[in-house]
Amino acid sequence: MTLQGLQPNAYVAAKMVAMYASHGDIDSALFVFNRIDGERSSLLYNSILRGCAKNGYTEKTLEMYYDMNSIGLRPDNFTFPFVLKCCAELLRVGIGKCVHGQSLRVGLECDLYVGTSLIDMYVKCGEILEASKLFDEMPVRDVSSWNALIAGYMKNGVVGVAEDLFRRMSTRNIVSWTAMISGYTQNGLGDRAFDLFEEMQREGSEVKPNWVTIMSLLPACAHAAALEQGRRIHSYASWIGLDSNSYVQTALVSMYAKCGSLVDARSCFDRLCVKDKGLVAWNTMITAYASHGLGMEAVWTFEDMIRFRVQPDFISFTGLLSGCSHSGLVDIGLKYFNCMNSVYFVEPRVEHYACVVDLLGRAGRLVEAKELIDRMPMQPGPSIWGALLAACRTYRNLEIGEIAAKQLFVLEPENSGNYVLLSNMYAEVGRWEEVDSLRVILKDQGMKKSPGCSWTEINGKAHLFHGGDTYHPQAKEIYMLLEDLPKKIKAVGYVPDTSFVLHDVSEEEKEHNLTTHSEKLAIAFGLLNTYPGTVLRVTKNLRICIDCHTATKYISRIYDREIIVRDVNRFHHFKDGSCSCGDYW
């Protein structure tokens, strides 16, 4: 239907605006709205506000709200929730407070919907105290009001108060449970999220988990690298009929990739039908390959995405370029970087420069990397200098390394890792005075290396290890295995690399330090507790150290095991004495 020349009467116009707005066709709704002659009712404004607010036209919503006020129309109980939602989305608490004032003037502050929307607005703008005060003063509350406040406390990290509210509420619906579960996940309390999920199912009431509930649990699986747990959630999701939910399937791709199973990630990706394979799904798959060091697969996936006519964004390029850098695909990475703007219309951001610095740095092209930094159109941040410093450490280039380190000391003085790196570099060339002065800085500022820890999941239960700890019930067996290990792997060519140990101790002691690194403890535990041939999956909170990397290659050979280690940056697949990263990470 063409709208040209149409001069609708008020009633027809209102119908049309409502129809277009409810279908998300805001441009047509606005077109009709703007052509209306004569008076516009609150109803009409409410329809258009609803459409704008629901479809992401947040600024427009506020604009229409001003319009409405300027022509003397009174906003009503339907108006405020739409407007407040937009204030929350834009984090414009100042405007939100004006709207709040307006609602007081028209005597609607006691309205249930307005009150709940106000709570939500304050919560999302970080003013939890204001939200809590409103909640206490509300004459009528419903389950949504409680839910808004609970989510608010969770978002602000006040888990205890959220729990208290949750236990005190008389009726809980699925949103209440999901708010708690996702709150736990967001606050790094994955275990409690799973416990609550189970409790919810035990209650066996009419509360049924939905796709949002599943989406709140999957990041907890991914974070803990809990593959078994993730599979359980996946089959549960299938059971409740979510196989065709593209959001859930995409989140599953990400979860499987982060839990180390690319095969499962890919099969979830392949199950998505063409129309559901949106930007997010493609980005997730590209990033998955990149983090596993499969640079060529990342490139192919990117090319598939282009063939399917999906427009890439800056995340696609972050994935693509980091994939190239993790695999040493220097020329391919540079090719994409150089044409991302001209061919794909994506402006390079600082994270893309960081990838390319990393790309050049890992290939030992340090001078080029430094030149690129000098030519950057934006301020180089810690990610840029950090990539350069790490490359200088690998290629033992003290001259450029000092430049990078000095920048980092200014940009992130609290990050002890930078001092340690530079100190290691000085130590290597015997410049002990500099080593000492850096050590003094570290001590004076009370900085500690964040303690390394690794964990592995056996039969659905996670086992956590810190370097050198003996708390695990099987510690004795683990240490017995590790005691023998150096001999065994030295026989097939292993040479301990102690150059990353900062402490001023004897070589023998350094070697012992190495044998009790957390990742080795976790691997030993895995070897002891799984059948021969089982794939071991270990997650580490820091980067895997070079000696553990070397040792794990030998372990994979002599024990004939595939070992997948997720470190803070990427995945390493060890098999038959070599690693998927090609020693390039």
Added chain:
DNA sequence: TGTTAACATT
């Protein structure tokens, strides 16, 4: 003649 709460990709 319609309104509120929980949500994934770097």
